Amino acid sequence: MTKFSDFALAEPIQKAIAQGGYTSPTPIQQQAIPPALEGKDILGIAQTGTGKTAAFSLPSIHHLLNSKKRAGRFECRMLVLAPTRELARQIADSMTGYSKGLGMYVTSAFGGVPINRQKRILERGVDVLVATPGRLLDLVDQRYLNLSKVEILVLDEADQMLDLGFIVPLKKIVPLLPKQRQSLFFSATMPKTISQLADQFLTNPVQVSVAPQSTTAERVDQRVTYINQDDKQRLLKDFINNENPDHMLVFTQTKHAADKVVKNLMAVGIHSAAIHGNKSQPQRERALGDFKKGKINILVATDIAARGIDVDGITHVINFDMPNVSEQYVHRIGRTARAGASGISYSMVAPDERQFLRDVVKLTGVKPDVIALPEGYDEPPREEVAPRIYGQKPKKYGATPIRNGPSKNKHSARKGRPGGGGSGRGGPGSSAGAKSDGPKHWNNGAKSFKRRQARKADA
Ligand code: AMP
Numbered sequence: 001m002t003k004f005s006d007f008a009l010a011e012p013i014q015k016a017i018a019q020g021g022y023t024s025p026t027p028i029q030q031q032a033i034p035p036a037l038e039g040k041d042i043l044g045i046a047q048t049g050t051g052k053t054a055a056f057s058l059p060s061i062h063h064l065l066n067s068k069k070r071a072g073r074f075e076c077r078m079l080v081l082a083p084t085r086e087l088a089r090q091i092a093d094s095m096t097g098y099s100k101g102l103g104m105y106v107t108s109a110f111g112g113v114p115i116n117r118q119k120r121i122l123e124r125g126v127d128v129l130v131a132t133p134g135r136l137l138d139l140v141d142q143r144y145l146n147l148s149k150v151e152i153l154v155l156d157e158a159d160q161m162l163d164l165g166f167i168v169p170l171k172k173i174v175p176l177l178p179k180q181r182q183s184l185f186f187s188a189t190m191p192k193t194i195s196q197l198a199d200q201f202l203t204n205p206v207q208v209s210v211a212p213q214s215t216t217a218e219r220v221d222q223r224v225t226y227i228n229q230d231d232k233q234r235l236l237k238d239f240i241n242n243e244n245p246d247h248m249l250v251f252t253q254t255k256h257a258a259d260k261v262v263k264n265l266m267a268v269g270i271h272s273a274a275i276h277g278n279k280s281q282p283q284r285e286r287a288l289g290d291f292k293k294g295k296i297n298i299l300v301a302t303d304i305a306a307r308g309i310d311v312d313g314i315t316h317v318i319n320f321d322m323p324n325v326s327e328q329y330v331h332r333i334g335r336t337a338r339a340g341a342s343g344i345s346y347s348m349v350a351p352d353e354r355q356f357l358r359d360v361v362k363l364t365g366v367k368p369d370v371i372a373l374p375e376g377y378d379e380p381p382r383e384e385v386a387p388r389i390y391g392q393k394p395k396k397y398g399a400t401p402i403r404n405g406p407s408k409n410k411h412s413a414r415k416g417r418p419g420g421g422g423s424g425r426g427g428p429g430s431s432a433g434a435k436s437d438g439p440k441h442w443n444n445g446a447k448s449f450k451r452r453q454a455r456k457a458d459a
Pocket of ligand 1: 021022023024025026029047048049050051052053054
């Protein structure tokens with residue numbers, strides 16, 4: 001088995017790793033650290049939770065230590081670009097830990113907090129700057145940062161960068177960097193747009209990759225329930241009361257929806273907090289801190305705010321709203337089932353979100369279990385409407401498409417559903433369902449998940 005001592009990392013870094021309690025390198029670290037130590041560019045495909053921060057930080061700190069240069073005023077020697085402030089802060093914290101006792105100055109710069117303190121720090125020069133692209137460009141524009149001496153560049157969570165519309169700032173940043181540098185580029189997914197972006201940053205990179213999307217997707221116990229949008233708040237409350245989750249992350253599409261979920265939960269005495277872009281930095285940190293400490297069990301987040309949330313032991317991920325980008329679904333459910341653990345994801349799918357679910361199944365190759373609605377809920381209509389694109393008329397799909405069932409015809413679809421087919425929801429009549437034992441009841445499903453957990457614990 002590979003050990004950290006197998007890598008040619010400087011002694012003080014080895015010490016910091018041991019103090020941090022890491023005993024052996026994770027797969028991405030095993031793959032990335034040796035070529036990175038040789039000064040090669042890296043193209044890494046890895047999700048959060050795989051140990052990728054240490055994979056790019058440890059060899060970089062080694063290099064900074066060995067090259068013995070000093071950062072001049074308004075300069076940084078290593079630049080790490082991250083899509084969100086949470087992630088930037090987290091990377092800076094990790095890098096501070098990995099470089100403990102080495103006299104290295106690590107700082108972060110992101111929006112949402114006053115810029116003046118960041119300016120004062122940069123005036124002296126820093127070894128490592130972890131920044132979000134927007135704030136970085138502000139600092140450059142205001143002449144508080146000169147990127148011409150960057151020795152190492154890291155671009156983390158590149159796919160999120162693109163999703164969040166950072167392509168233009170990134171393109172502005174590239175020409176400000178020296179051509180002679182080492183670049184390390186990480187992304188959870190590698191669609192064509194990302195590999196094209198990588199080409200602009202990297203020179204003859206070594207490609208490393210772990211945990212393809214399906215691996216995460218397969219480890220998570222995925223469930224879906226077809227429901228009317230207006231019933232989701234109620235179902236969420238019922239689900240929480242039934243499951244008593246330890247650490248549950250609920251995703252909504254909008255900030256407004258996140259606030260509304262928290263309000264409704266609080267109204268029935270269920271403690272929760274929301275994090276999203278309209279919350280101030282202290283509010284976000286407090287909510288995240290309370291969640292990590294277990295003061296609250298439920299955190300409601302938008303995708304953007306959830307990036308970089310590094311909480312181990314998330315037991316449940318709820319898609320209160322389905323993400324409209326399939327990769328986002330994989331990111332979301334990857335928040336649970338980390339470090340080899342298992343977890344449950346539960347998606348509430350309204351009629352106009354079914355297409356998103358089909359896209360997810362196509363991407364992951366995994367069909368979530370369909371959990372029947374509890375008693376007392378209205379059945380959602382079988383007919384679905386395509387997600388509306390601004391300026392276009394909504395498109396009718398007609399009968400629920402049957403990908404796995406015997407027929408694409410509405411009536412035969414009903415016949416084709418094992419278990420009577422009376423409910424008009426779920427079962428193999430849905431693209432995501434398709435388990436031959438028909439829809440489960442969600443309470444039963446939850447219990448069987450707990451039983452499975454107990455069995456795993458016994459084993
Ligand atoms: P990351 O993917 O960088 O966000 O890391 C996920 C988590 O794994 C963090 O809590 C790290 O502190 C932790 N971690 C990283 N490398 C190791 C390792 N070699 N052994 C144990 N934990 C690690």
